[in-house]
Amino acid sequence: LGAHQYISNEDQKKEKHFRIQLFSAQQKLVDLKEFDPKHQGYTREKFEKQEAYEKFIKSLEKKYPTYYQYKYDTLIPSILDLRSQVLKKDQSFVSYFSGDKHLYFLTIDQDSASLNRMETDYKNYISELQDICVDRSILNQNYARYSELAHKLYKDLYEPLEIRTKRVIISPDDNFFPFELLLRDKNNPNSFLLEEHAFSYTYSAGYLMKSNKKRSLEMPTFLGMAPVKYQSYLQQVPLNGADLSLSNISSQFSSPALFTNEKATKQEFIQNLPRYTIVHLYSHAEADEVNAEFTIFFNDSSVQVSDLQLLGNLSTKLIVLSACKTGVGKVMKGEGVFSLARGFAAAGIPSSITSLWQIDNHSTYQINELFYKYLGKGLPLDIALQEAKMEFLRVHDKTYDLPYFWAGSILLGNSEGFLPEKGYRLLSFPNLLGVFLIVLLILSSLIYHKKFQRNKLII
Structure with a gap:
């Protein structure tokens, strides 16, 4: 950008x-x-x-x-900064960058740090893998080639790192793809790396530092918007079922704000966005080919990501953009993806979930609903998304094992979770007051009992 x-x-x-x-x-x-x-x-x-x-x-x-x-803000954090301010005990950070002839990868966790290099023509393999995965029919016809590529990239890009943690943050080079779909065993179609690790992604270590703000101990508020249908001049296809999925998601929250169909307007989005912790958009989005500016569509108009900075201080900590058009998808490579993430982060939104390609609505709705189920249990964002994808695979037949259906949704930025509703209720004022009264009654009873015993001895 x-x-x-x-x-x-x-x-x-x-x-x-x-x-x-x-x-x-x-x-x-x-x-x-x-x-x-x-x-x-x-x-x-x-x-x-x-x-x-x-x-x-x-x-x-x-x-x-x-x-x-x-x-101007070109912060380059040190290894000590990443360890003390970003990485948890069960988390690793991996940064890939290319030289003239070699690929370098820096791996950092709480116990060690290493810099390695290798000769590999990985970019061509990634490009081919992406072209296969974004199209359901192509993936079906070329699954053997997918397995070969997914296993080779696992052997070249991931296995040498010897990652020991469950959670992994990936800072990729200019080629970008979901590591979850890599195969540990090319002869086992279900040996996805998804089963071993919860992945999140970041544009750079500096970006990660800026987005890694600790969540406040308060119940998250939820804003959901789903235009479903659009004004004809916007030339966007309907997202049938988006309003129903949004209703299912909203049941996880106490007082959700929902705007669907003709109520999902640009004005409602601009007015309500600053006040909510979690914002979910079922809509279409695209990058302008001239400026690579990301545009989000509403029922009556559209908003560019850079417009969000005009809203001032935002309460939003997570934005989920489900741009789920039907039909064959197209990869939004490199700056296409990261213009969205950086635009949200620059506006003060540290976490975003977006899609690398356009997948069918059914998969999008179900994975999102499962994600919020696990998020409601207090899990970190990356683990909640991992659990959602794995449950999606468990409950569906083998058709949906294709990475086309589930691998496109990724988490960018801060992976820290939110206080679950049950935790909030335990900390709420009425419950704290109730606990205080119970403790007061117990103390009063003990004091009375001691006085009674003392008076009894005197008599």
């Missing part, structure tokens, strides 16, 4: 003006000797221009957080 799309034309001109002034002041000093009478004045001018430019950039951080994050 180009950073310029997140700043007004007026402020773009101001930034350019400040940079030109600073450059001009620096140029005056280039060929000037230190003992020249003008040197002191030009040095002071340079510092003044530098200070003015930095002050302006600081103002952009507050006014345009997305722009600032994309262009």
Whole structure:
């Protein structure tokens, strides 16, 4: 994504003006000797221009957080930072990056860190694997090739890491795919890596640090939107059944806010989004081919992800975007996926669940409903999604074992869960008051009993 799309034309001109002034002041000093009478004045001018430019950039951080994050915020955390602020005991972080001839992978957990390299033409294999998995009929016809590729990539990209933890955070190179669909045994079609690990994904270690904020101890609030049908000028196909699935999901929450059909408008989304912890959208989304800007469709209009920064402080900690069109899917590679994640994160939303390809509605609805069931038990987001996918595979026939149906939904960003409703109820004021009264009665009874015994001895 180009950073310029997140700043007004007026402020773009101001930034350019400040940079030109600073450059001009620096140029005056280039060929000037230190003992020249003008040197002191030009040095002071340079510092003044530098200070003015930095002050302006600081103002952009507050006014345009997305722009600032994309262009200026280049935090590179240390291994110690990741261990102390991000990784849990049962969690590993893996970062892949390519050199001229080798693939490098950095692996970090609470006990060890290692950097390794290997020669592999993995990008071509990943591209072929993606092309197979996004189409149900192609996957059916080429399942033997899928098994071969999924096992080879497991042997090349994952097995050498010797991951010992259940939870794994993947920071991929420019090629992006769900590790869950890799096969440990190419002769066993059910040896998915999904069974061993709960995966989440991040754009970079720096992005992960920014998104890894601890959840507050309060019950999550839920906002659900499903346009189902769209105004004709938007040219979007209906999502039949989305409103029913949203109703099933909302039963997990005490006071959900639901907007379906013609009520699922852009205005309702903009007005309600800032107030809810979890937001679920059953809608269509696409990236603009010119600016790679992610657009979400509502019943009457659309919203670009960068528009969210104009809403100010958001309470939203998780956004689930189920863009489930029917028919053959198309992979949203590289920046297509991450423009969505980074746009949400820059707006202050640390976690998002999205789809890498377009899968059928039936699978999307069921996996989402199962995800919220496990989320309601207090599980972390990555484990809740893993459990949802595994239950989906258990309750369906072999047809749905195809990764096309279940592997496309992935978690990006912070994987920490929420306080379950039963936990909230235990901490709620009425229950705390009840516990306090019970304790008070017990203490009063003990005090009375001791006084009675003492009076009895005196008599």
